Amino acid sequence: MTERQRNPHDPDERGHFGPYGGRFMPEALIGALDELAAEYDKAQRDPAFVEEFTRLLRDYANRPSLLTEAPRFAEHAGGARIFLKREDLNHTGSHKINNVLGQALLTKRMGKKRVIAETGAGQHGVATATACALMGLECTVYMGQVDTERQALNVARMNLLGAEVIPVKTGSRTLKDAINEALRDWVTNVDTTHYLLGTAAGAHPFPMMVRNFHTVIGEETRRQILEKAGRLPDAVAACVGGGSNAIGIFHGFIDDPDVRLVGFEPGGHGIASGEHGATLSEGTPGVLHGARSYLLQDDDGQTIEAYSISAGLDYPGVGPEHAWLKDTGRAEYRSVTDDEAMDAFQLLSRTEGIIPAIESAHALAGALVLGRELGQDGLIVVNLSGRGDKDMDTAAKHFGYVEDS
Amino acid sequence: MKTLDALFAQVRAEDRAALIGYLPAGYPTVAESKELLAAMLDGGCDLVEVGVPYSDPVMDGPTIQAAADTALRNGFRLRETFDVVQSVTDHGGHAVVMTYWNPVHHYGVDAFARDLIAAGGHGLITPDLIPDEAEEWLDVSEKHALDRIFLVAPSSSEERIARTVKASSGFVYATAVMGVTGARESVGAGAAELVRRTRAHTELPIGVGLGVRSGEQAAEVASFADAVIVGSAFVTAAKEGAGAVRALAEELAGGVRRKSGHATVAP
Numbered sequence: 001m002t003e004r005q006r007n008p009h010d011p012d013e014r015g016h017f018g019p020y021g022g023r024f025m026p027e028a029l030i031g032a033l034d035e036l037a038a039e040y041d042k043a044q045r046d047p048a049f050v051e052e053f054t055r056l057l058r059d060y061a062n063r064p065s066l067l068t069e070a071p072r073f074a075e076h077a078g079g080a081r082i083f084l085k086r087e088d089l090n091h092t093g094s095h096k097i098n099n100v101l102g103q104a105l106l107t108k109r110m111g112k113k114r115v116i117a118e119t120g121a122g123q124h125g126v127a128t129a130t131a132c133a134l135m136g137l138e139c140t141v142y143m144g145q146v147d148t149e150r151q152a153l154n155v156a157r158m159n160l161l162g163a164e165v166i167p168v169k170t171g172s173r174t175l176k177d178a179i180n181e182a183l184r185d186w187v188t189n190v191d192t193t194h195y196l197l198g199t200a201a202g203a204h205p206f207p208m209m210v211r212n213f214h215t216v217i218g219e220e221t222r223r224q225i226l227e228k229a230g231r232l233p234d235a236v237a238a239c240v241g242g243g244s245n246a247i248g249i250f251h252g253f254i255d256d257p258d259v260r261l262v263g264f265e266p267g268g269h270g271i272a273s274g275e276h277g278a279t280l281s282e283g284t285p286g287v288l289h290g291a292r293s294y295l296l297q298d299d300d301g302q303t304i305e306a307y308s309i310s311a312g313l314d315y316p317g318v319g320p321e322h323a324w325l326k327d328t329g330r331a332e333y334r335s336v337t338d339d340e341a342m343d344a345f346q347l348l349s350r351t352e353g354i355i356p357a358i359e360s361a362h363a364l365a366g367a368l369v370l371g372r373e374l375g376q377d378g379l380i381v382v383n384l385s386g387r388g389d390k391d392m393d394t395a396a397k398h399f400g401y402v403e404d405s
Numbered sequence: 406m407k408t409l410d411a412l413f414a415q416v417r418a419e420d421r422a423a424l425i426g427y428l429p430a431g432y433p434t435v436a437e438s439k440e441l442l443a444a445m446l447d448g449g450c451d452l453v454e455v456g457v458p459y460s461d462p463v464m465d466g467p468t469i470q471a472a473a474d475t476a477l478r479n480g481f482r483l484r485e486t487f488d489v490v491q492s493v494t495d496h497g498g499h500a501v502v503m504t505y506w507n508p509v510h511h512y513g514v515d516a517f518a519r520d521l522i523a524a525g526g527h528g529l530i531t532p533d534l535i536p537d538e539a540e541e542w543l544d545v546s547e548k549h550a551l552d553r554i555f556l557v558a559p560s561s562s563e564e565r566i567a568r569t570v571k572a573s574s575g576f577v578y579a580t581a582v583m584g585v586t587g588a589r590e591s592v593g594a595g596a597a598e599l600v601r602r603t604r605a606h607t608e609l610p611i612g613v614g615l616g617v618r619s620g621e622q623a624a625e626v627a628s629f630a631d632a633v634i635v636g637s638a639f640v641t642a643a644k645e646g647a648g649a650v651r652a653l654a655e656e657l658a659g660g661v662r663r664k665s666g667h668a669t670v671a672p
C-alpha cells in the first residue's frame with residue numbers, strides 16, 4: 001500500500017456522500033470527531049504510519065489474503081467461474097482486523113489509552129480485543145445480550161484476550177443497542193477513550209476512514225483476479241450489514257464501470273414477513289447513529305428492529321456510502337433469506353471444504369443467483385468476509401445436527 | 406418580541422433564573438403526561454420541554470431511556486406530541502419540544518414546524534442536530550419564527566461555541582458535564598466555566614442542564630446561568646404522580662429565586 005492520494009470517491013470535507021453521511025451527533029462528541037479526522041488525515045499522509053499499518057497487515061494479519069477458485073461450488077451457479085476472496089484466513093477470522101489495526105494505531109497516536117467497541121456477531125469485538133492486547137490498550141466491548149447468548153464462544157474469546165464484555169440489555173438487545181451504549185460511554189469518557197467503530201457507518205470521518213482501512217481487500221482482489229483469470233470479473237458480490245467488507249472490496253473496482261458491484265442484505269424470514277435486515281432494499285432515508293443513510297423505520301421515524309439469522313447483519317442502518325452507491329446506480333443491492341444463506345453455507349462447506357461465516361454465506365447465495373444470470377462465461381468474485389467456526393451452534397440447530405434447545 | 410425573548414426578559418427583570426422542566430410526551434400515557442406537565446407549570450416552571458420518545462436515545466441515561474421505552478410501549482405516536490404541547494398552551498404555559506432529529510426528519514421539517522406552531526409551541530431543542538447539519542431547520546425555523554435551541558458542551562471549542570450560538574435563538578443549552586442525562590450528586594464546576602465561555606460569544610440567555618435534581622443545586626446553577634434545566638429528576642418524580650412533580654417544581658422554583666451561589670462556583 002502506498003501513501004494515499006486524495007480519493008475522488010471521498011465525501012466532502014464534512015463527510016457527505018451526496019445527501020448522505022455527515023454528523024448527526026451530540027455537540028459533546030464533535031470535538032472528538034474533529035480530533036480523529038485531523039489525526040487520520042495526518043496519519044494517512046505519514047509514511048511511518050502507512051508503513052506500520054502495512055507491516056501489521058502483512059506480518060500480523062496474514063495479508064495478502066488468498067483468492068481461491070471454487071469450481072465445485074460454481075457447478076451450482078450455472079457454470080460461471082467463482083473466486084473467493086479469503087478474508088476468513090486473516091488473523092481473527094474475518095476482514096474486521098484491517099480496520100481494527102488501523103484505528104488502534106490511531107488511538108495510540110492520539111495518546112488515548114482506552115478503546116470501546118460494539119459488536120454484533122463478535123467478529124469486530126474479537127478483532128478489537130486482539131488489537132488492544134497487541135498494543136497494550138484497555139478494551140471494553142458492548143454486545144447486545146441476545147448476541148452474547150448466540151455468540152457465547154466469542155464472548156469467551158474476548159475475555160481471554162483481556163477485554164471486558166458488557167451485555168447490553170436495552171432496546172432490542174442487539175447490535176443497534178450496543179452502538180447506543182458505546183456512544184453513551186464515549187460521550188462520558190471521550191478524553192481518554194477512542195470509540196473503535198466496526199463498520200463503515202456512523203458520523204464522519206468513520207465511514208470514509210473505515211472504508212479506507214478495508215480498501216486493501218479490493219486492491220488485492222483486483223490484482224489477483226487479473227493474474228488468475230486474465231480479466232476483470234463481471235460481478236463482485238459481498239454481504240451488507242453495516243457494509244464494511246462490501247465497501248472495501250467494491251472500491252477495488254469502483255472505477256471499472258463494467259464490473260457490477262452487488263451487495264446482498266439479510267432477507268431473514270423473507271421480505272414479506274417483515275422480519276429482515278434489508279435496509280437498502282426496503283428502508284427509507286433517515287438519521288441513525290450519526291449519519292443520514294437508508295434506515296428501517298416506522299411511520300414515526302422510530303427505528304424498526306432488524307432480524308437475521310446472522311448476528312453480524314441484523315442492523316437497521318447501513319453505511320452512508322452504500323446509500324449513495326445505490327442512488328447513483330453504481331452498486332445494486334438485493335436480499336437473501338436465512339434459508340438461502342444457510343443452503344449456501346452448507347454447500348460451500350461440502351463442495352470446497354470451506355466453512356464460511358453466515359454473514360458471508362449471504363454473498364455466496366447471491367453469487368449462485370448471479371452465476372445463473374451470467375451463464376457459462378460469467379466470472380464472479382465473492383468476498384468471503386469471515387469464517388464460520390463461530391456459527392456452529394446456529395448451524396447445528398438450523399440443520400438439526402443437535403437437539404434444538 | 407418572540408415569546409421566549411419576552412419570557413427571559415421578564416425573568417431577568419425579576420433578578421432570578423428561569424426554571425425549565427422536561428418530561429417526555431406520552432409518559433406514562435398521553436393523558437397522564439398532560440397532567441404531569443400541568444403540575445410542573447403549577448409548581449413554578451417558567452418553560453417546559455416536551456420530550457419526544459425515541460427508539461435510540463443516545464444522549465439519555467437510564468431514567469429517560471426507560472421513560473421513552475414506556476411511552477413507546479404504551480403506543481405513543483409522534484403526532485401526539487402536538488396534543489401534549491397544546492395542553493401546555495391551554496394551561497397557560499410555554500413549551501418547546503426536545504427531540505432527536507430522525508422523527509422530525511421523517512415527519513418533514515416544515516410539517517413539524519407548522520404543527521408545532523399550531524399547538525402554540527415556541528421552538529425545538531435538538532440534542533443530535535448541530536448547526537452544521539441544520540440547513541433545512543435554519544430556513545424553516547426562520548420562516549415560522551420558531552426558536553432553535555442548540556447545545557454547547559464542555560468539549561466545544563471556542564470556534565464551535567461561536568458558531569453554535571450564532572445559529573441559536575431563544576436560549577442556548579449548555580450541557581453541564583460530559584455524559585448522558587441523569588440526576589447527579591454534583592453539577593460540576595465545568596458548568597460555570599462553560600457558561601462563562603459561552604457568555605463571551607452571545608447575549609442570549611444560557612440554560613444549564615444535565616444533573617440538577619434539588620433546590621440547592623438549582624440555586625447553585627442559578628448563580629451563574631440564566632436558566633436551570635431539570636429532566637431526569639422530574640421523570641423520577643413522575644413515577645410517584647403529579648403531586649411529586651409539583652412538589653419538585655416548587656422546590657426548584659424556590660432554588661432559582663435563591664441564587665445561593667456557592668463560592669466553589671466561579672462566576
